[in-house]
Amino acid sequence: MLLVIWSVPVLPAAIPDNCASDFEQARRLVNLLHLKATDLKDKYVSNARRPWDLRKHRINNVDIPDEAPTSTVTGSSLLEKLEDVYTKNRLFRLHILQVEKYQKELLSDPKPLSDGLKEIARKLSRHLHVLENALGCLDPMTRPSTSPSLPDMDHHGDYSKKVYGWGVIVRLIEWLDEVKIVLAPRKFKK
Secondary structure (H helix, E strand, O other), X not given: XXXXXXXXXXXXXXOEHHHHHHHHHHHHHHHHHXXXXXXXXXXXXXXXXXXXXXXXXXXXXXXXXXXXXXXOOOOOOHHHHHHHHXXXXXXXXXXXXXXXXXXXXXXXXXXXXXXXXXXXXXXHHXXXXXXXXXHHHHOOOOOOOOOOOOOOOOOOOHHHHHHHHHHHHHHHHHHHHHXXXXXXXXXXXO
16 A cells, blocks of 8 residues: 655744744743753763663664653644643643652763753753743733643653653653744744
């Protein structure tokens, strides 16, 4: 059976002038988050006892644990995409906090990774606030969705906890790349 997927690019909608500063601030935070997450990924690999095992998981994405959030942004309109970004932001923050908890269990000196994970969690929180403003600016009637919950995780072994943390960081970076596209500058409405 041959499955053909038809893809039509969707051009971004214009953003009202009064929302431009919120979008600019959101873009700056995403760029900063991407930088911090990439730095954290490098630290994560260097702290692993067998870094080559973790690198293998980046080459073959199917090996990233299912519990790690997806890196896609869904929605057909800018508003729907921003709502998805908002929800995934909250979800990634929960996962980052879980990874931090695991690192405290696994490492004798978790401070280098723990500090980076805490910083990313803080920046994700700040990004949530900016997204709330942008959503309210686009549609004052929009209320961000309720908070997602972590899936049931069954990470009993040290290795599965490390791979889970690696997967969350890799997917976060991929997701931030997608968010950059959603927040890309476009001609604003006059």
